[in-house]
Amino acid sequence: MGFFVAFGAAVATLLMLPSSFASAAPAAAAATGPAGSINCTTGCGSISIQYPFGIEPGCYHGPGFNLTCASRGHGPPELFLGDGTVQVLEISVEHSTVRINSTSVQLLYHDNNSSRTTSRTWGVGIPERGPYFLSESTNILEAIGCNIQGVQDGYSCRCSKGYEGNPYVPGGCQDECEHPEAHSCYGICQNFPGSFGCLCHDGTYGDPFTKGGCNKKFVIGLSVGLGVGGSTSLLLLALGGPFIMRKIKLRKVKKMRRKFFKENHGLLLQQLISRNTDIGHRMIITLRDIEKATDNFDRARIVGGGGHGVVFKGILDLQVVAIKKSKIVVQREINEFINEVAVLSQVNHRNVVKLLGCCLETKVPLLVYEFISNGTLYNHLHIEGPVSLSWDDRLRISMEVAKALSYLHSSASMPIFHRDVKSSNILLNDALTAKVSDFGASRYIPMDQTGVVTAVQGTFGYLDPMYYYTGRLTDKSDVFSFGVVLVELLTRKKPNDYQSVDGGSLVSHFISLLIEGKLVDIVDPQILEEEEDKEVQEVATLAALCTKLKGEDRPT
Structure with missing residues (x-):
């Protein structure tokens, strides 16, 4: 059973001596021991050990305050009173209590027949002459029989009201406000007898017990007369607070937007x-x-x-x-x-x-x-099933893309190179009209410059190899990518993940078959059935010209 015992009279009497008594103790305790002492054990298992208790000689105040730290089996070490018989579960120097694990209790009683008082110890191993007695405030006992009366259990040493700490060492009782970690006051701490107060600093309001809980006061655009009570002011603050905070938030948002607008030129x-x-x-x-x-x-x-x-x-x-x-x-x-x-x-x-x-x-x-409503050319080409866009639509779309690129290269107020021409950047409206999109990687080029060295941007499979190796961007880089789109229109194969049996790209494999006269091996069967007047052969030849290795060999 767990019981609280208090330690009292003898201890209080000893500590009423001058402070020089403590400083004259043997030099053996840690910071929690008597002044000037060192090398004392300060804990056992999960229990903290403070003076007047101690394990080593010289680290405790006197008989009854010596402890033993020992392990039983493979578990963590446990703390015991004296020689190690009674287990200690908790020590509170501030409350002058020790909680023990005891299987029996025997109390002081009076023998009417012999007219004498018999003092018996309680809890095997407890010193018979103290300094411990049963704590009436923390234990509940049921007494049965006659002549039951209360017993005076001596005195305990406590800090005065408004102070806390260890009353058994000089200077151990301190102002609560001097230890912010104990009361968590993040404002102004004011000590009172038996308690303390915590207020926000001047000019702030809120919760001083929460870190960052005190905020600056804001002037409300209202004139409050001197005769108005504090409750009215609080009511106005409560009603106007959300409005004020909303205005502050909006002001911050507007300030941030102006900042980004300026940074983005x-x-x-x-x-x-x-x-x-x-x-x-x-x-x-x-x-x-x-x-x-x-x-x-x-x-x-x-x-x-x-x-x-x-x-x-x-x-x-x-x-x-x-x-x-x-x-x-x-x-x-x-x-x-x-x-x-x-x-x-x-x-x-x-x-x-x-x-x-x-x-x-x-x-x-x-x-x-x-907004273009009908998706991308890529999505229309690479649908599941044998039938995709008709040959007439593919031919018309390729011409519309060529016109768009021609306009960007030569008819705009300043030449614009797209740098990322591919089927997924060609949108189609409800009438399947082509719309070149996504100019996020585009560059405008001054009229007096034939090429500009830039960081390479584009998509694998469509990227001009000469631009990739040199970084020199010209209009012919867009022409190469357009040629890849023509190959994609002819074959319905994806340039960015195609690989021939010999490890070649879609373009290189396509050109090899064109030279060998074996286009039928790679061209989409659907358009071979729909074409007229050998248009597929002509478009394939144009695709081969557009994807020439040297830019100067490609058409405009």
Whole structure:
């Protein structure tokens, strides 16, 4: 059974002596022992040991306070009183109690027949002359019989009200406010007899017992007379608090949006597009309008995406739009990005997806395009089953893509190289009209430059090998990628994961069969049945020219 015992009279009497008594104790205890002592055990198992208790000689106050730490079997060490008979479960110096594990209890009783008082120990191994007695406040005993009366159990040593700590060592009782780890007051701690108070610092309000719980007070735009009571002020604060916090949050959001707009060179874009008043008023779109158009970027609105970001479908000014949200933009490319937006905003071709505007109020700018409803050329070509787009549609789509690239290279206000021409970047509307899209990797090239060295971008299988090896970007890099798309239209095979039996790419295998006169071995059987006047042979020859190794050998 677990019992609480208190330690009292003798101890209190000893510690009422001058403080020099403690300092004269043998030098053997740790920080929890008497002043000036060292090398005393401070714990056994999970139980902390403080002076006046101790294990080693010189580390405890006197008889009855010596302890033994020992292991029984393979378990953790256990703590015992004296020579190791009575197990100690808990020691509280602050409350002057020791909880023990004892199987029997024998109390002091009075023998009426012999007119004498018999003192018997209780709990085998407890010192008969103290310093322990049964704690009345922490144990519940049921006494049965006559002449039952209370017993005076001596005195215990406690810290005065308003102080806490170890009363058995000099300076052990300290102001509660001097130990913030004990009371967790993160404001101003005020000590009172028997307790303490905690208030927020001047100019702040909130919960001082929580870290960061005290916040700065904000001036409310109301004049409160001196005669108004504190309860009225609190009521006004309670009613106005949510409104004030909402205003503060909105102010922070607006500040962040202005910061991103500036970092994304929104002022530069405004200057560039101000030259064209027709587009100036509509090119820059607010984040609020974007969030409204996409239901705050609801994932149900996602219609596409890949390694560079996701595309949301939205409604902006009663028009269905596609909003591209990129994952990463390198800060040093922001200037180029803004210039490209300015250039693309002036692109107007029926076979190029129209850029409607951009939002610069986010960390990564958002692009808004016209929405093309019928998916990509890639999806239409690589469906399950033997029948895909007709040969007439494939031929027309290839011509529309060629016209779009020709426009970008030579008819736009400044030449634009796409850099990532592939079937998944060619969108189709309901009439299967081709729309070249995704200019995220595009570069505009000044008129006086025939080629620019850049970091290589593109998609494996469609990428110009000369551009890959040299980094020199020209219009012929787009021509190579267009030639790969022609091969894809002819064969319905995927350029980015095709491999011939001898390890060759789709383009190299296609050209080998063309030279050998064995196109039938790789061309889609559907178009061999639909073609007229050997059109497949002519388109195959053009594809071979477009994918020549040297750029100068390719057509425009």
